[in-house]
Amino acid sequence: xxxxxxxxxxxxxxxxxxxxxxxxxxxxxxxxxxxxxxxxxxxxxxxxxxxxxxxxxxxxxxxxxxxxxxxxxxxxxxxxxxxxxxxxxxxxxxxxxxxxxxxxxxxxxxxxxxxxxxxxxxxxxxxxxxxxxxxxxxxxxxxxxxxxxxxxxxxxxxxxxxxxxxxxxxxxxxxxxxxxxxxxxxxxxxxxxxxxxxxxxxxxxxxxxxxxxxxxxxxxxxxxxxxxxxxxxxxxxxxxxxxxxxxxxxxxxxxxxxxxxxxxxxxxxxxxxxxxxxxxxxxxxxxxxxxxxxxxxxxxxxxxxxxxxxxxxxxxxxxxxxxxxxxxxxxxxxxxxxxxxxxxxxxxxxxxxxxxxxxxxxxxxxxxxxxxxxxxxxxxxxxxxxxxxxxxxxxxxxxxxxxxxxxxxxxxxxxxxxxxxxxxxxxxxxxxxxxxxxxxxx
Numbered sequence: 001x002x003x004x005x006x007x008x009x010x011x012x013x014x015x016x017x018x019x020x021x022x023x024x025x026x027x028x029x030x031x032x033x034x035x036x037x038x039x040x041x042x043x044x045x046x047x048x049x050x051x052x053x054x055x056x057x058x059x060x061x062x063x064x065x066x067x068x069x070x071x072x073x074x075x076x077x078x079x080x081x082x083x084x085x086x087x088x089x090x091x092x093x094x095x096x097x098x099x100x101x102x103x104x105x106x107x108x109x110x111x112x113x114x115x116x117x118x119x120x121x122x123x124x125x126x127x128x129x130x131x132x133x134x135x136x137x138x139x140x141x142x143x144x145x146x147x148x149x150x151x152x153x154x155x156x157x158x159x160x161x162x163x164x165x166x167x168x169x170x171x172x173x174x175x176x177x178x179x180x181x182x183x184x185x186x187x188x189x190x191x192x193x194x195x196x197x198x199x200x201x202x203x204x205x206x207x208x209x210x211x212x213x214x215x216x217x218x219x220x221x222x223x224x225x226x227x228x229x230x231x232x233x234x235x236x237x238x239x240x241x242x243x244x245x246x247x248x249x250x251x252x253x254x255x256x257x258x259x260x261x262x263x264x265x266x267x268x269x270x271x272x273x274x275x276x277x278x279x280x281x282x283x284x285x286x287x288x289x290x291x292x293x294x295x296x297x298x299x300x301x302x303x304x305x306x307x308x309x310x311x312x313x314x315x316x317x318x319x320x321x322x323x324x325x326x327x328x329x330x331x332x333x334x335x336x337x338x339x340x341x342x343x344x345x346x347x348x349x350x351x352x353x354x355x356x357x358x359x360x361x362x363x364x365x366x367x368x369x370x371x372x373x374x375x376x377x378x379x380x381x382x383x384x385x386x387x388x389x390x391x392x393x394x395x396x397x398x399x400x401x402x403x404x405x406x407x408x409x410x411x412x413x414x415x416x417x418x419x420x421x422x423x424x425x426x427x428x429x430x431x432x433x434x435x436x437x438x439x440x441x442x
Contacts, residue, residue, distance in 0.1 A: 002036035009330040014043050016322050017308075021045040022317035025198050026293075027205060030055065030226045031319055033327050034233040034298070034305035042226055049191065056183060056192035056223040057309035058210075059294045060287025062232075064152045067167070067218040068104055068271020069175050070159045072248050075100075079162055082270075085294050089158050090127075095151075098141045100158070104153040104270040105256035109139030110148040112215055119149070124214025127157050137364045145268060149219040156218020160438040167218050178243050181231050182222040183331045186217060193311040195291015208291030208313060220289050226309060229296050233305030236272075236284055236298045253283045253300075254397070273297075277321045280328075284320075288313075302333045346385060349407055353419035355380075360419060362412070369396070372405070372414070 005013065012034065021029040022045075030052045032042030044052025074080050079090060080100060086108075087096030098108035112120065114130050130153075139146050156167040163170045168186045176184045183190070188210065195208040213221050224232075238246055255267030255274045260285065265276030275282045275297070284297035284305070290313050297320045298305035304327055306320035343364040352375075353360050359375045365384065370393060374380030383398035385405050393405040395414075402413035411428040412419035420428040426438070 001354060002034070002038045002040040005033065005041040005327065005331060010041050011328065013041055013323055016047055016326060017043050017319065019319055020319045020322075021310070023310065024080060024310075024381065025203065026280075026310040026312040026316055027196050027198070028055075028193055029310040029316075030057070031308040031318075032226055032230055032306070033323055034230045034237070034307065035303060035327075037234045037239055039227065039230045042230075048193070053226045054183065054191060056188050056190065056225055057294060057311060058188075058195065058220075058287075058289045058292035059184075059222045059229070059309075060220045060289040060292060061149075062224075062229075062285045062287040062294055062296055063218065063220050063222040065232075065285045066171050066175050066222060066269045067152055067155055067159065068252060069244060069247070070167075070171055071100065071155055072244060072252060072270065073174060074159065074162055076103050076248055080158075086158070088155060090161060093127075093132055093154065094137045095132075095154065100155070101256075101270065102141055103148075103155050106145055106151060107142050107256065108148065108151050109137055109141050109143060109146060110151040110154070111136040111138050112146065112148055112150070114150045114153060117218045119213055120220065121209055121211075123211040127154075127215045130215065143356075145214065147268075148214065152219040153216040154366050157215055160216070162255060168221075171222075175243055176228075176231055178209050178241055179235055180276055181224065181228040184222055184228045186221050186223070187212060188223050191423060192223060193247060193292075193309075195289070195311050195313070197291065197313040198315060205404050210291070220287065222307040222387070224309075229294070229309065230305070233284070233296050233298055233307055236296070237300060237303060237305055254401075275321075280324070282321060291332060297321065297324070299324050299328070302328055304328070304333070332387065341366065344370065345407060348411075354411055354423045354425075355417055355419050357423045362419075370405075372400075372412075 017031045028048035029047035030044045042053055048055055082101030084100050085097050095108055095110055102108040110251035159170050160167045196205040197208055198205050240246055240249055248361045252270040252272050254269050256269055267274045272283055272284050280299055282297040282299055287294035291311055293316050294312045295308045304324055306323040308319045310316055350362050353362055360372055360373050365371050370385045381399040383400035384396040385393035386396055387393055395401045395403045406413040418430055424430055424434045426434040
């Protein structure tokens with residue numbers, strides 16, 4: 001069980017939640033913060049029955065992240081590759097040449113919405129019912145970020161075809177059940193909130209409709225309780241169980257498509273939104289459907305998460321980043337103590353190396369990683385590296401992500417860049433050789 005927040009922290013979190021519910025005129029709002037694998041604090045405001053943690057709300061686009069997890073499981077099993085064209089698994093669409101990875105990152109150029117009636121408010125059918133044509137490929141592939149509900153409908157169809165079962169059944173059996181999210185379902189079940197639109201000029205509400213979205217379900221169908229959404233936040237923080245490996249989850253959180261329309265730093269990984277807010281990187285997803293707004297975001301460095309669910313179509317200020325900021329200010333994470341650890345390479349391979357005249361430091365990091373970075377106070381490119389079975393290393397981030405690093409006694413070879421123990425060491429294999437006159441004053 002997670003340790004509850006301090007009473008003073010609880011007051012601060014409640015005050016923020018109450019103000020957002022009142023000012024946003026949400027008929028009901030439930031919210032919580034997550035640490036140590038579960039809810040450390042939660043509250044319900046407005047017309048919500050207790051226990052507020054067990055009332056279902058619609059998740060909207062948080063369903064996309066669940067769909068992405070199902071796709072990545074197929075990738076990890078070798079059933080598909082992210083570079084596979086969609087036509088290899090779902091033939092006959094106008095997106096046949098767009099890759100699975102591009103669909104996951106909203107880089108495939110697919111239309112934002114599916115053709116026909118507004119899919120969020122009318123019953124859905126099959127893929128063939130959509131009648132997709134070339135006009136629904138609104139942009140070229142890999143040209144720019146373009147959020148696409150349609151793209152995730154296609155990914156749900158891919159999951160269903162490769163598993164030979166419906167998307168509903170696949171995500172229930174492979175994602176939700178293993179995580180213990182027993183109150184997350186495709187349609188409302190048991191205690192569930194009614195979705196409402198709130199009139200812009202008067203304090204009256206209008207009930208919103210609810211249907212199964214058919215092939216578009218993978219983009220926004222799921223309903224969940226606060227308890228279950230908190231469990232999903234713990235999953236995003238690394239408690240992945242047997243659903244995904246931590247390495248795959250980290251891969252999903254690497255920004256791929258950047259959304260330039262956002263006033264703040266915002267990007268998209270593989271089914272995950274990645275936001276830079278007040279100097280912190282938050283990973284998760286927001287959700288909206290007619291009658292509902294939802295959010296789940298985690299601060300992986302602080303090891304905390306925030307969740308919120310409301311039954312209103314629009315009008316709420318972003319709550320989760322504020323809750324995480326309040327928690328961080330009131331109860332900052334106490335990190336684990338440093339302890340000595342065996343370095344992953346011999347000590348004489350660590351220390352100062354030079355890329356031409358520029359000094360860099362190769363150092364061992366926790367988890368058996370290496371980091372190559374410029375000396376403090378100097379500009380340059382920094383990357384982390386993990387070992388491969390053949391004795392080489394591969395970049396994890398920064399400019400050298402995916403690039404091979406080979407360590408020799410007298411030099412480092414990093415994607416054709418050679419680092420030497422002395423600036424332009426003539427005894428090392430410097431590309432283009434070294435002027436035999438050496439260093440001179442002119």
